[in-house]
Amino acid sequence: xxxxxxxxxxxxxxxxxxxxxxxxxxxxxxxxxxxxxxxxxxxxxxxxxxxxxxxxxxxxxxxxxxxxxxxxxxxxxxxxxxxxxxxxxxxxxxxxxxxxxxxxxxxxxxxxxxxxxxxxxxxxxxxxxxxxxxxxxxxxxxxxxxxxxxxxxxxxxxxxxxxxxxxxxxxxxxxxxxxxxxxxxxxxxxxxxxxxxxxxxxxxxxxxxxxxxxxxxxxxxxxxxxxxxxxxxxxxxxxxxxxxxxxxxxxxxxxxxxxxxxxxxxxxxxxxxxxxxxxxxxxxxxxxxxxxxxxxxxxxxxxxxxxxxxxxxxxxxxxxxxxxxxxxxxxxxxxxxxxxxxxxxxxxxxxxxxxxxxxxxxxxxxxxxxxxxxxxxxxxxxxxxxxxxxxxxxxxxxx
Numbered sequence: 001x002x003x004x005x006x007x008x009x010x011x012x013x014x015x016x017x018x019x020x021x022x023x024x025x026x027x028x029x030x031x032x033x034x035x036x037x038x039x040x041x042x043x044x045x046x047x048x049x050x051x052x053x054x055x056x057x058x059x060x061x062x063x064x065x066x067x068x069x070x071x072x073x074x075x076x077x078x079x080x081x082x083x084x085x086x087x088x089x090x091x092x093x094x095x096x097x098x099x100x101x102x103x104x105x106x107x108x109x110x111x112x113x114x115x116x117x118x119x120x121x122x123x124x125x126x127x128x129x130x131x132x133x134x135x136x137x138x139x140x141x142x143x144x145x146x147x148x149x150x151x152x153x154x155x156x157x158x159x160x161x162x163x164x165x166x167x168x169x170x171x172x173x174x175x176x177x178x179x180x181x182x183x184x185x186x187x188x189x190x191x192x193x194x195x196x197x198x199x200x201x202x203x204x205x206x207x208x209x210x211x212x213x214x215x216x217x218x219x220x221x222x223x224x225x226x227x228x229x230x231x232x233x234x235x236x237x238x239x240x241x242x243x244x245x246x247x248x249x250x251x252x253x254x255x256x257x258x259x260x261x262x263x264x265x266x267x268x269x270x271x272x273x274x275x276x277x278x279x280x281x282x283x284x285x286x287x288x289x290x291x292x293x294x295x296x297x298x299x300x301x302x303x304x305x306x307x308x309x310x311x312x313x314x315x316x317x318x319x320x321x322x323x324x325x326x327x328x329x330x331x332x333x334x335x336x337x338x339x340x341x342x343x344x345x346x347x348x349x350x351x352x353x354x355x356x357x358x359x360x361x362x363x364x365x366x367x368x369x370x371x372x373x374x375x376x377x378x379x380x381x382x383x384x385x386x387x388x389x390x391x392x393x394x395x396x397x398x399x
Contacts, residue, residue: 001051004131005385007043008124008376010109011036011152012188012303014247014295015228016254017161019210019220025169026148029210030224032161033231034152035305036180037188038373041333044120045379046105046128047386054100060386060393061121062106076145101132104386104393109368118202122146123153127376140174156180156374158235160228180372183238187311187334189304190368191318193271202298205258205265212262219253240307244293247305248279251295258298269300271322271363278321279304281356282314285348312337315367317348321357322364333369 017032057068105121126143130136140151140161152159157179164172209216227246234242258265279294286292292314293305306314315336324330348356388394 001049001053002132003047003049003385003387003389003391004128004378005045005047005380006124006128006131006376006378007039007045008120008127008153009036009039009156009373010042010044010120011149011159012295013149013152013297014243015224015231015250016297017149018254018257019206019216020148021163022167022169023207025172026144027169027172028148028161028163029216029220031163031228032149032152033177033228033235034149034159034161035186035188036153036156036159036373036375038180038370039377040373041368041370042109042120042190044105044107044124045386046103046121046124048125048128048132049102049387049391050099050132051391052099054102054391057100057102058391059103060105063393063395101129102387102391106386118147119149119153122150124376126150127154128378131378138173141169141172144169144172144174154375157182157372158232160232177232177235180374183235183372185308186240186372187306187308188370188372189306189311189314189318190333190370191275191302191304191322192365192368193269193275193300193302193363194365198267198299200265200267200298205261205267205298208263208265209257209261213257213260215253215260216257219257223253240291240293240305241289244283244290244305247293247295255296265298267298267300268296271359272296272300272302274322274357274359274363275302275304278318278356282317282348286310311369315369316345318364318367320345320348322359323361324364324366325362329366330364331367331369333367334371336369 011034013032013034015031015033017028017030019029021027021029059066059068103125105125107120123143126139126146130139139154143154144151149161151174152161155174155176158177159174160177161174162172164170166172227250231243231246233239234246255268258267276294279292282292283290291306291310295303295305297303304314315331319330386393386395
């Protein structure tokens with residue numbers, strides 16, 4: 001019997017992945033670049049229990065048992081991992097590869113709301129499976145089989161996912177650009193507009209875009225190759241102004257592709273657009289260079305980037321423009337210093353209100369501040385496992 005629990009991070013793409021050249025192997029049309037967020041604030045947690053005594057594979061996701069049928073991407077990951085293990089490890093571990101697994105996974109952030117929950121979940125699952133089966137192999141390409149962007153969550157810092165050219169997908173993998181410590185002052189602020197599951201899944205939206213969007217073809221052939229190299233240079237130089245501009249332009253183009261899709265796939269809402277307006281007006285207030293950037297994945301929730309020196313005033317102004325229903329637990333994550341910014345707020349009010357707000361209270365569910373982080377890790381604190389000694393969820397046993 002083996003039981004292991006792991007944590008894996010969320011990643012937020014700054015150069016977006018949208019559209020596949022191969023649906024079965026989940027091979028992307030273009031390269032993408034992402035930032036890995038600290039697991040201290042946002043993570044997926046997975047426990048895997050394996051034993052000769054188990055008769056079938058079972059999985060519980062966020063407290064609910066899900067189907068583990070032959071078409072499951074999770075099962076694809078398991079079979080791929082077991083096959084690689086058998087090829088690399090000999091008779092003793094080959095026997096272990098025939099064992100069944102029980103999996104329990106949960107996120108500490110909203111699932112299916114455009115916050116890369118599937119990426120963190122699959123990355124955590126594959127990384128944990130690697131440890132359970134005791135096999136050392138390239139993890140990102142296996143995680144990719146579960147959810148494309150999951151391959152980026154197996155590494156920390158800034159990560160590039162290479163689209164690859166080969167039909168078998170052997171050259172489509174993730175590679176670290178710089179580690180988290182390269183840009184220690186960078187801060188990421190998540191604005192949770194909605195914690196509801198989105199109406200159009202990323203998988204469905206992508207497929208529809210590939211079939212119908214003319215803009216997507218131009219993006220893949222012309223825009224992304226140039227933009228990818230430019231943003232990597234900005235990251236390496238820690239050039240926030242250029243990084244911010246490229247990030248915002250790429251987010252805008254992703255959602256333009258979604259609107260160019262037929263029927264359109266709409267992910268941003270009125271609050272999302274109000275956040276975009278706020279960011280541009282904040283940058284105008286601060287002068288000639290960008291101090292704040294936004295990006296939106298396939299959902300209404302915003303991910304903002306800024307330097308640590310601007311974090312407290314950014315959050316103070318967000319609260320001014322998007323007032324909470326209650327201050328109780330509204331700002332979460334990294335501690336934010338309560339600096340005196342009355343002069344800035346007055347200047348903001350005089351120049352930009354009421355055109356920028358304030359909006360009605362409660363449009364934002366909460367704000368979460370974080371920073372760059374590392375890839376997945378094994379955790380071993382007492383009581384950390386989600387499964388009990390017989391491979392069933394602890395929460396289920398408590399009911």
